[in-house]
Amino acid sequence: MLQQARTLNANLKFMANPWSPPAWMKTNGSMLGVFNGVTGTLNSGDYEPLARYFVKFIQAYQAQGIPLYAITPQNEPLYTPDSYPGMSWAASDENNFIKNNLSPALANAGLSPKIIPYDHNWNNTSYAYTLLNDATTRRDIAGISWHCYLGDPSSMAAVHGSFPGSEVYETECSTGTSEAPISTIDLLMQSVQNMARTVVLWNIALDPNDGPHTGGCADCLGVVTIDQATGNVTYRNDYYQLGQFSKFVVPGAYHIASNTLGSLADVAFKNPDGSKVVVAHNDGASNSNFQVLWGNQGFNYTLPAGATVTFKWSGTQKTTIAIQFSSVADCVKVKGIEIVPTLI
Structure with a gap:
């Protein structure tokens, strides 16, 4: 599917955001954030194996004609779900992984995707500051990635103001649902006004029952709805709001x-x-x-x-x-x- 999409638009940029390392790398032995009451984080001895895992993953995608523009080390590291993959990861631990394992492994393999860590809500700027206050990590990452579910978009501009060389990415928001406190048009406008280079909605396409549902948000919607039985596509409000920008504002603007x-x-x-x-x-x-x-x-x-x-x-x-x-x-x-x- 990604190859087909790239055939239609060769300028597509791909980003990878892992929800969990393999179960054997985690303290709870499961890809779930919480399993049998135990919150999972990365085993102390598996930092280097996870870095090698990233290298092999990126190389595998490249071999299939899908270059990765950016990666986040861990999706929502401050949230540990018990019904779908996730992992708790303290800012200091993710920081150590980036500077001591991930960045060196990528460099040694000749790979250079943008590393844009944190990948969580606007309400916790301290996580971003922990990463950016480390000079080595600050050198190796492109910037900070953010989600919309808690806090205010002005947090992105505040962090950028402290570190003007750090890029800003809004990497997930499910608008129009109980999960998100912001509308799509406000997300688009306020993200841009607060230094974001991207706005990413979750999900791009779902079925008429807003599925498949893999746990978590029960009312998250797709940008489009696809009826697999008929092939009909329903374009939702988000599709047209995105089009108000993406049809006219081009890369490099x-x-x-x-x-x-x-x-x-x-x-x-x-x-x-x-x-x-x-x-x-x-x-x-x-x-x-x-x-x-x-x-x-x-x-x-x-x-x-x-x-x-x-x-x-x-x-x-x-x-x-x-x-x-x-x-x-x-x-x-x-x-x-x-x-x-x-x-x-």
């Missing part, structure tokens, strides 16, 4: 810092070809009437309540203000001179 106009939220980008993209969302209960001004040019637009719109154009600007949203009551500027990290 820069996010241009922006703020909001009342209930109108917006994010702006500059693509490598110079084209500009603005995605706006009306979070209010009534229509939002506004102007988009760019230099000495502009247009009016009415955005219905709850709706999202994307604008894209090319050209050169005549003033220092790239983009301006205005209404009778207020004016908001998107600063064309403040540039933050590129999207992958």
Whole structure:
């Protein structure tokens, strides 16, 4: 399936996020996070074998034409489920694994996927700081990966502010469910506004019963629903919200810092070809009437309540203000001179 996907889009980037090491490497002898009441973590003698396991895994995928762009050492290391794979891993232990085992093993094998550890919620910045405060680990990892289920997306920007050279990745969120405190459009906008280079939704495709269900979240939804009996595909709201960005903002684009106009939220980008993209969302209960001004040019637009719109154009600007949203009551500027990290 991955090979087919890459045939359709050669620019796809693949990321691997293990939920658990093999059972024999863990203290509870199971791939479950908790088994027979025992919480599993990595055996002290299996750090080096796990690093070799990563090397062989990456090489095996490469041999099948699937290069891995990024890896996380452990999915959600602070959560130990008893109904599906997981593993408890203290920040200090994951840090030691990265700098003493994983990074050297990858280097010795000539492999260079981005290592983006933590891979857990916004509410625990101390885990990220433990990793980044170690100079060796900070050198070897690309940045920190985050999930959306607890905390606030501003945590990503806070950590990045302390370590500007560290990249930011939002690597999992199941929006529209009891598991997630944030809507898809807010996740997309606020992740970008808080330095994230990626936004990843969980899951991409499920059946009409939101399965297969392998434990954990009972109401997590797919970006699309596929009826295996008929072959019909139902495109959910998440699909279209992702499209508001992914159809227009291309790899290598820069996010241009922006703020909001009342209930109108917006994010702006500059693509490598110079084209500009603005995605706006009306979070209010009534229509939002506004102007988009760019230099000495502009247009009016009415955005219905709850709706999202994307604008894209090319050209050169005549003033220092790239983009301006205005209404009778207020004016908001998107600063064309403040540039933050590129999207992958």
